[in-house]
Amino acid sequence: MGEIVLIRHGETTWSASGQHTSVTDLELTENGVSQAKALAPLLADRHFAAVWSSPRKRALITADLAGLELTAVVPDLAEWGYGDYEGRTSEEIAAENSDWSLWTDGGKGPGGESPDEVTVRLDRALTEAEPLLARGDVAFIAHGHSLRVAAARWLGRPARDGRDFKIDTASIAALGYEHGHHAITLWNLTAAAASGTAWPPDESAAR
Numbered sequence: 001m002g003e004i005v006l007i008r009h010g011e012t013t014w015s016a017s018g019q020h021t022s023v024t025d026l027e028l029t030e031n032g033v034s035q036a037k038a039l040a041p042l043l044a045d046r047h048f049a050a051v052w053s054s055p056r057k058r059a060l061i062t063a064d065l066a067g068l069e070l071t072a073v074v075p076d077l078a079e080w081g082y083g084d085y086e087g088r089t090s091e092e093i094a095a096e097n098s099d100w101s102l103w104t105d106g107g108k109g110p111g112g113e114s115p116d117e118v119t120v121r122l123d124r125a126l127t128e129a130e131p132l133l134a135r136g137d138v139a140f141i142a143h144g145h146s147l148r149v150a151a152a153r154w155l156g157r158p159a160r161d162g163r164d165f166k167i168d169t170a171s172i173a174a175l176g177y178e179h180g181h182h183a184i185t186l187w188n189l190t191a192a193a194a195s196g197t198a199w200p201p202d203e204s205a206a207r
Contacts, residue, residue, distance in 0.1 A: 002049060002133040003176040003185060004126070004154070006140050006147045009054075009062040010036040010170040015144075018089045020102075022079040022143075023111065025057050028065075032058075035170030036065035038191030042172055043068065049136035050129070054078045054143060062170065063141045076121040079143035083112025102145065103160040115159040122149045122159075126175075137174075144169075151175060154182050 010032030014021040028036060043066060051068045053059045054077040063070050085093055085108050093100055106114035129138040140150065148162030154175040155161075167173065167188055174186035 001177060002047070002135065002137040003174040004129050004133070004138050004140060004150075005043070005046065005048075006142070006150060006167075006173040006175065007039065007043075007062065007066065008144055008147055008167050008169055008171050009056075009058040009141065010034075010065070012058050012169075014087065015169050018091075019087050020082045020085050020089070020093075022082045022086055022107075023056075024086060028058055028061055032062075032169065033065060035191065036062040039066040039170055039172065042189065042191060042194055043139075047136040048139055049132045051139040051141070052077060052125070052129070053141040054146070056143070059141045059143065063139075066141075068139060068141070074125060074140075076125040077140055077142040077146060080118050080145040080149070081107045081111050081113035083107035084109035085112070101163075103163045118146070118149050119153060119159045122146060122153050126150060126154060147173070151184060151187075155184070156182065 010028045012021065012026040012032060013029055014026055016029065050071045051063065052072045052074040053063045053070055055073050055075055056078060080102065106112055132138050140147065144167050148165045148167055149159045151165050151173065152159055152161040168190055170190060172186065172189045176185035177183055
């Protein structure tokens with residue numbers, strides 16, 4: 001049985017600065033391009049029955065640089081709609097509205113999505129992908145918040161529980177099975193971590 005392989009796009013200028021990015025269609029930074037290319041060896045041994053990408057350029061470019069042959073562009077994989085909070089950092093938002101949380105309140109104003117709205121479309125993507133796992137893996141190339149919601153929903157948890165899953169740019173996760181039950185089988189693997197350059201940490205630096 002295959003797995004749903006979650007792949008977050010490589011770095012953009014806004015992901016580097018912490019600005020919320022949904023509909024803004026950014027290119028990858030130079031570092032993001034390198035990150036995406038470095039994913040290729042981590043994915044090379046997988047057999048993909050389907051490769052689905054968000055319609056945003058940062059996801060499409062990541063898929064191409066990672067050596068994946070796209071089979072569909074899936075709007076349901078787009079990032080959570082932030083509405084009026086598009087392009088703003090968490091610190092800027094907190095200064096205006098300290099009680100706000102994307103996970104419980106959703107986006108703000110026109111274009112802002114509620115947790116329930118994001119749940120509907122990620123549930124739809126997962127439901128459509130699961131039957132394909134009999135033939136191999138299914139890749140979701142997408143975004144930080146949408147992929148975290150996908151992980152929560154795979155486990156039967158509400159969208160808000162996606163806040164429990166940290167996911168870095170150009171990282172890989174996998175949703176699979178353990179004794180017939182939905183499980184997270186891999187989480188937040190980056191090329192740096194896989195090569196051993198990021199783990200274990202340098203203990204001397206903490207002294």
